[in-house]
Amino acid sequence: xxxxxxxxxxxxxxxxxxxxxxxxxxxxxxxxxxxxxxxxxxxxxxxxxxxxxxxxxxxxxxxxxxxxxxxxxxxxxxxxxxxxxxxxxxxxxxxxxxxxxxxxxxxxxxxxxxxxxxxxxxxxxxxxxxxxxxxxxxxxxxxxxxxxxxxxxxxxxxxxxxxxxxxxxxxxxxxxxxxxxxxxxxxxxxxxxxxxxxxxxxxxxxxxxxxxxxxxxxxxxxxxxxxxxxxxxxxxxxxxxxxxxxxxxxxxxxxxxxxxxxxxxxxxxxxxxxxxxxxxx
Numbered sequence: 173x174x175x176x177x178x179x180x181x182x183x184x185x186x187x188x189x190x191x192x193x194x195x196x197x198x199x200x201x202x203x204x205x206x207x208x209x210x211x212x213x214x215x216x217x218x219x220x221x222x223x224x225x226x227x228x229x230x231x232x233x234x235x236x237x238x239x240x241x242x243x244x245x246x247x248x249x250x251x252x253x254x255x256x257x258x259x260x261x262x263x264x265x266x267x268x269x270x271x272x273x274x275x276x277x278x279x280x281x282x283x284x285x286x287x288x289x290x291x292x293x294x295x296x297x298x299x300x301x302x303x304x305x306x307x308x309x310x311x312x313x314x315x316x317x318x319x320x321x322x323x324x325x326x327x328x329x330x331x332x333x334x335x336x337x338x339x340x341x342x343x344x345x346x347x348x349x350x351x352x353x354x355x356x357x358x359x360x361x362x363x364x365x366x367x368x369x370x371x372x373x374x375x376x377x378x379x380x381x382x383x384x385x386x387x388x389x390x391x392x393x394x395x396x397x398x399x400x401x402x403x404x405x406x407x408x409x410x411x412x413x414x415x416x417x418x419x420x421x422x423x424x425x426x427x428x429x430x431x432x433x434x435x436x437x438x439x440x441x442x443x444x445x446x447x448x449x450x451x452x453x
Contacts, residue, residue, distance in 0.1 A: 215349040218286035220310050221257035221279055222384050222429065222436065225347035226409045251275060251440040251447050253427070255308070258288045260435065265301040275304040275440060275447050277342055280329035283312035284320050287328045295329060299337055304447050306339030308384065313365045314348075314355035322372035332377045332453075339451050340379035342407060343369060346389050359395035366394070370404060379453055382407050382426060390419035405450065407438075426450070 252272045256263055257279035268276070278294040281287055288294070291307075298305040309325040316324070330341040345366060348355050354362060366383070373381050383400060384407040390396060398421035405426035410416040415428045429438045440447050 217350065218258075218282050220282060220349040221259060222255050222277070222308060222310070222342075222344045222346075222409070225349070225389070226386060226411055226429070226432070249442060251442065251444050253277070253438040253440055253447075255279075255429065255436045255438060256290075256294050258290050260294070261290055262293050263290075263297060265297045265303070268298075269301050269303065273303065274444055275306075275339070277306045277308050277339070277438075278329075279344075280307040280309060280341075281321075281325045282310040284316035284324040291329050304337050304339060304444075304451050306342060306451075308342035308344050311343055311345045311366075311369065312350075312355070313345075313357055313362060314351065318365045318368035319372045322369045322376065326373065326376045330373075330377075332379050334452055336448055336451055339447075340377065340381050340453070341373060342382045342384055343373070344384045346385055346409070353389070354393035357393070359393060359397070362393050363395075363397045363399055366397075367399060370400070380404050384409065384427075384429075385419070386410065387417050387419045394420070396420055 251274050253275040254268060254273050255277040276294075276298040278291060278298070279288050280291055280295070295305055295307060307325075307330045309321065309330055311321065315321070325341060332338055332340050343366070347353055357365060370381055370383075373379070380403045382405040386409045396419055401420050401422040406418065406420070406422040406424075407427040407429065408415050408418060408425045409429040411429075411431055413430075415425055415430070418425055424441060426441055427438050428441070429436055431437045
């Protein structure tokens with residue numbers, strides 16, 4: 173009888189342990205699967221990437237209020253690039269090079285809590301292939317301070333060196349994947365946050381970081397601030413045959429993310445010598 177009771181108790185304990193293990197596993201954050209298409213909603217912390225909101229249809233209309241209507245690029249005056257994150261996994265850089273890609277940005281960090289597991293393969297792989305490469309930070313303005321996020325970025329791959337093949341780090345500031353559109357900040361507070369991040373990045377690296385954004389988000393969340401159009405290159409995200417209206421008084425864009433099929437593709441506004449010039453500062 174005692175042995176039967178003990179066996180039954182062990183069976184119950186085993187069942188409880190399995191249930192607890194399953195519950196723990198289901199509660200764990202979902203890790204990005206680079207073999208699956210990039211999602212447009214229900215992102216877990218760390219899974220956001222440059223262009224998620226444009227893919228989700230949040231880019232806004234081509235013309236909103238006043239602004240500069242960007243003209244299409246002449247084929248001879250543009251250079252093909254891509255941007256990647258953990259969703260792409262290990263990138264075939266030789267194939268990208270053979271397709272004409274000559275520069276690439278890789279997501280390095282998000283907030284002060286996430287680093288890209290594939291960063292080394294993507295960032296160093298593009299460099300070894302001969303591309304001009306850079307790293308970017310996905311900003312979370314309602315999280316850690318702007319100063320600490322800039323420091324986190326530089327400490328985890330967002331630095332810069334004047335080797336002619338390393339672009340300055342980029343600030344990805346767009347629709348909030350995890351909550352309120354403008355991260356709960358007023359327009360003036362958002363401008364202050366961006367200015368603080370950019371200032372700390374420049375203090376650490378000596379470079380003015382490009383800003384990646386969309387026309388609609390910039391207008392809604394910064395009040396179409398013109399505070400950065402003389403110092404920080406604009407990387408506009410707009411999936412169309414033209415880049416649409418430029419926000420913030422920027423007279424031109426430096427980079428344009430124009431599609432996410434089959435990977436995030438970009439044009440640099442100039443030939444390869446201009447890409448190298450930005451890398452050299």
